[in-house]
Amino acid sequence: VYESASFRAHSFAFSFASSELGAVNFVEGAFDALVTDAYEDVRRRYWLGPDRADSSLFELSLDDEVVVSRMSGSAAMAGLFWDVNRRATASEPDRLMIHASAVARDDEGWIFAAPSESGKSTLAAGLLARGLSYMTDEAVAIDLTTGVLHGYAKPLSIDPGSQSLLAHLRPRSDEPHGWSTRQWLVPPSRAARAVRQTARLRLVVFPRYAPTADTALSAISTAEAAIELCSNSFNFHQQARAALPLLPSLLADVPCYRLTVSNLDDACELVEAATRQDHAS
Amino acid sequence: LIDGRRLLARSPSVVIGEFESELVLYDAASRSFHRLNSTGTEVWSLLDKPRTSEEVVAALATRYAGEFVHLVEPDVFRLLSELVALGLIAET
Numbered sequence: 611v612y613e614s615a616s617f618r619a620h621s622f623a624f625s626f627a628s629s630e631l632g633a634v635n636f637v638e639g640a641f642d643a644l645v646t647d648a649y650e651d652v653r654r655r656y657w658l659g660p661d662r663a664d665s666s667l668f669e670l671s672l673d674d675e676v677v678v679s680r681m682s683g684s685a686a687m688a689g690l691f692w693d694v695n696r697r698a699t700a701s702e703p704d705r706l707m708i709h710a711s712a713v714a715r716d717d718e719g720w721i722f723a724a725p726s727e728s729g730k731s732t733l734a735a736g737l738l739a740r741g742l743s744y745m746t747d748e749a750v751a752i753d754l755t756t757g758v759l760h761g762y763a764k765p766l767s768i769d770p771g772s773q774s775l776l777a778h779l780r781p782r783s784d785e786p787h788g789w790s791t792r793q794w795l796v797p798p799s800r801a802a803r804a805v806r807q808t809a810r811l812r813l814v815v816f817p818r819y820a821p822t823a824d825t826a827l828s829a830i831s832t833a834e835a836a837i838e839l840c841s842n843s844f845n846f847h848q849q850a851r852a853a854l855p856l857l858p859s860l861l862a863d864v865p866c867y868r869l870t871v872s873n874l875d876d877a878c879e880l881v882e883a884a885t886r887q888d889h890a891s
Numbered sequence: 892l893i894d895g896r897r898l899l900a901r902s903p904s905v906v907i908g909e910f911e912s913e914l915v916l917y918d919a920a921s922r923s924f925h926r927l928n929s930t931g932t933e934v935w936s937l938l939d940k941p942r943t944s945e946e947v948v949a950a951l952a953t954r955y956a957g958e959f960v961h962l963v964e965p966d967v968f969r970l971l972s973e974l975v976a977l978g979l980i981a982e983t
Contacts, residue, residue, distance in 0.1 A: 833910040
């Protein structure tokens with residue numbers, strides 16, 4: 611049995627073990643930014659091993675609970691990443707958990723909130739290549755009383771449709787392989803110069819991939835942004851009474867935009883220009 | 892249609908966020924968002940306690956010294972009927 615280091619995804623603490631050394635190496639590489647030596651008392655343990663009914667396939671469990679069974683190795687691994695995301699986004703009930711990617715420049719956090727397949731990860735990866743720090747490509751938690759963003763530096767998930775734009779993130783031949791999914795799962799240490807766990811909210815953008823449209827950034831009101839943020843939240847409904855009255859002050863001085871993306875470089879430039887303009891004003 | 896003699900009250904399932912020039916309403920029962928402009932915000936603020944539609948119009952008339960109330964009145968009734976239809980306020 612091979613055991614991984616311990617990881618923390620938001621407040622979900624876990625480790626990973628497997629009969630396959632390659633699987634443990636793959637997981638440790640992917641979650642390299644989430645390694646922690648704390649939370650021993652609440653840590654849970656994934657196990658990936660031969661399926662009990664069909665030993666040519668794999669089974670993934672969390673403690674005694676089966677997560678997926680009778681799957682190929684790469685499919686079971688995809689199940690691990692899905693389950694970690696699911697538990698991480700449910701682990702911060704006192705913060706507003708937004709379905710968003712986030713990057714930071716110094717202590718200023720920029721979030722890109724949108725449903726799946728909107729280009730959140732691609733946009734974040736484009737900005738990381740320009741020197742910004744990585745916070746998450748999936749879920750950022752906002753402390754509504756302080757305005758502090760809390761990141762979740764999971765591996766970047768690069769869909770096949772974006773891989774030609776981000777060729778520099780292609781998995782290297784010396785990295786553990788055979789466990790990859792159709793997505794590239796890029797360790798933050800490869801995608802970004804730095805990882806940032808917390809930052810203060812300074813920019814909110816709602817991206818939408820539209821291949822035939824012009825890439826464009828348009829300002830929106832804080833009321834419109836608040837509705838979009840809440841609509842892209844995993845847990846707004848559970849804390850609406852506490853959260854909604856706090857959003858006006860949280861967003862009062864934060865520029866908010868919609869971003870239509872057909873060209874990644876142009877989109878990154880527009881976002882950076884907007885923050886430069888905000889600083890200048 | 893609004894019965895002018897029945898009291899209208901905010902639905903307890905509605906949560907509000909007060910933004911610079913707009914009010915955002917979230918109805919936890921339907922999980923839906925709504926935005927009110929400045930006039931809508933004013934009407935909503937008048938429903939801080941149950942009032943009839945006629946009382947709402949009268950309060951607006953007082954606030955604006957009676958000017959243009961005959962023009963505003965249909966808009967207020969339309970807004971109130973929309974808020975009722977959406978379940979954001981209810982006749983009690």
